[in-house]
Amino acid sequence: MELTTILFYFFSIATIGAAAVMVFSKNIVHSAFALMFSLIGVASLYVLLYADFIAATQLLVYVGGILILILFGVMLTTQGRSFDYKTITVNLVPASILSLGVAALLIFVFVKTDWMISEVAEPDQTIYDLGMLLMGDYVLPFIIAGVLLLIAIIGAILMATRLSSQSIKNENIE
Amino acid sequence: MINFAANTTYTLPILVHAAVPLTIIVVYALVAIWGERKVAGFIQDRLGPMHVGRWHGWAQSIADLLKLLQKEDIVPKDASRFLFKFAPFMMFAASYAAFAVIPFSSGYIGSNINIGVFYLLAVTSLLTLSIIMAAWASNNKWSLLGGMRSAAQMVSYEVPTIATVLTVIVVAGSLNLMTITEMQAGNDILGFLPNWLIFQNPFLIVAFIIFFISILAEAHRVPFDLPESESELVAGYQTEYSGIRWAMFMLAEYADMLLLSLLGAVLFFGGWNSPFGDFMSGPFWEFFWFMLKGLLLVFVMMWIRWTLPRYRVDQLMHICWGILIPLSFINLVLVALWEVIF
Numbered sequence A: 001m002e003l004t005t006i007l008f009y010f011f012s013i014a015t016i017g018a019a020a021v022m023v024f025s026k027n028i029v030h031s032a033f034a035l036m037f038s039l040i041g042v043a044s045l046y047v048l049l050y051a052d053f054i055a056a057t058q059l060l061v062y063v064g065g066i067l068i069l070i071l072f073g074v075m076l077t078t079q080g081r082s083f084d085y086k087t088i089t090v091n092l093v094p095a096s097i098l099s100l101g102v103a104a105l106l107i108f109v110f111v112k113t114d115w116m117i118s119e120v121a122e123p124d125q126t127i128y129d130l131g132m133l134l135m136g137d138y139v140l141p142f143i144i145a146g147v148l149l150l151i152a153i154i155g156a157i158l159m160a161t162r163l164s165s166q167s168i169k170n171e172n173i174e
Numbered sequence B: 001m002i003n004f005a006a007n008t009t010y011t012l013p014i015l016v017h018a019a020v021p022l023t024i025i026v027v028y029a030l031v032a033i034w035g036e037r038k039v040a041g042f043i044q045d046r047l048g049p050m051h052v053g054r055w056h057g058w059a060q061s062i063a064d065l066l067k068l069l070q071k072e073d074i075v076p077k078d079a080s081r082f083l084f085k086f087a088p089f090m091m092f093a094a095s096y097a098a099f100a101v102i103p104f105s106s107g108y109i110g111s112n113i114n115i116g117v118f119y120l121l122a123v124t125s126l127l128t129l130s131i132i133m134a135a136w137a138s139n140n141k142w143s144l145l146g147g148m149r150s151a152a153q154m155v156s157y158e159v160p161t162i163a164t165v166l167t168v169i170v171v172a173g174s175l176n177l178m179t180i181t182e183m184q185a186g187n188d189i190l191g192f193l194p195n196w197l198i199f200q201n202p203f204l205i206v207a208f209i210i211f212f213i214s215i216l217a218e219a220h221r222v223p224f225d226l227p228e229s230e231s232e233l234v235a236g237y238q239t240e241y242s243g244i245r246w247a248m249f250m251l252a253e254y255a256d257m258l259l260l261s262l263l264g265a266v267l268f269f270g271g272w273n274s275p276f277g278d279f280m281s282g283p284f285w286e287f288f289w290f291m292l293k294g295l296l297l298v299f300v301m302m303w304i305r306w307t308l309p310r311y312r313v314d315q316l317m318h319i320c321w322g323i324l325i326p327l328s329f330i331n332l333v334l335v336a337l338w339e340v341i342f
Helices: A003-024 A028-048 A052-075 A092-111 A126-135 A139-173 B004-043 B062-069 B081-100 B118-136 B141-172 B179-182 B203-218 B245-266 B282-307 B313-340
Strands: B103-105
Touching: A003 A028, A028 A052, A028 B118, A052 A126, A052 B141, A126 A139, A126 B179, A139 B103, B004 B062, B004 B081, B004 B103, B004 B245, B004 B282, B062 B245, B081 B118, B081 B245, B103 B282, B118 B141, B118 B179, B118 B245, B141 B179, B141 B203, B141 B245, B141 B313, B179 B245, B203 B245, B203 B282, B203 B313, B245 B282
Parallel strands: none
Antiparallel strands: none
């Protein structure tokens, strides 16, 4: 077996296994850490496809940013009681039917599609071309995405400050 | 499953290639722990370790390591066992993985990839997660408090670090650390100064100061050692750890310190370039100069540790969000303007 193939199967199994742990775990912090393994596995698969920039972005944004925020939220909202993070199962029957349907659809598409298989070749420079495209052909979507994120940040700050000023007022009344 | 016989020509060189930074880290950690105790001793007008190995206690860290290896591996009863056991190794793996893109000399770099610095910043973000993992899995309030502080601190100080690294990239025009080093060769500035980036653009001096403060915070060094401040949190996230797992934490912390110092040396002080032009250059001397620059920055970190008191949490956050982040972004614009004009 080729070393790359072994690595591919290793990371695929790790990704899927971690995802399964994430879904089935009763402890929400365990789920979050399982999500971390799953995301790292996906990043490794990107590396195997020679998409190094996407892989590093995946690590930086999802693992280094979003996941830490999730853990922070979970830990801070439960007021420090460290063993009360339980997940519960609701709507078991409709959810299973829906996911089985989606799975059937995906498998159907996977079998029916004519996959174009091309030999993987290591590109000389991924990030240079990416930068050229982002600043050239796709500059408008890039800027729009940036403005959208800015609006989201300003909105978040606005909501946070409004909440905290209200709680200060309440404290004063009491 | 792995056909080693067919792959030996392939696998063995890769493993040896990947193990080079490991040797450097382990030897450095032994020296640095001894060095830190000596520096602490001299700053406080003491002698520090003096007995083990006769000459100025040079074998003290080796003795400590042997002691740690023999200690009992204690896992608290209510700890989350898998995460508790896994966290120290993940932390070391994260800082070790980042060494892959550090150019130790013109002859050795782990992986000469185009996205060098970006990869380094992405991989080191795993450090934060492993600290939270250790903190939460210990099921101890000191650990959890330390972990929360550490996460808040590292996420915040990542912003000025990345902003200052970006400033250097604007000047250098590459993310590849080897290319950034190669373009700093020669001694042309004012006739004798080496072409290091810090001398090329006056605003990069400001960038370096911001960068150094941020890496102090990212490596949890005094005055930003709140996650493990021993006078209030026992030992922060390390409280429940003992033996070899605790040793892995220490190794990871020292490796992280060296990593960030070496990154500073590449970005601002010419990496493996000799300060005297062609004098004393060549792959081995380049390694010597590179480690010298990195270790000097590590020494400054130790010096600061025994000089300054610790900040409060609110001061820490104010320094980051109120001062360093706006300053680093203004500085980024100024550097870019300087590059356009000159």
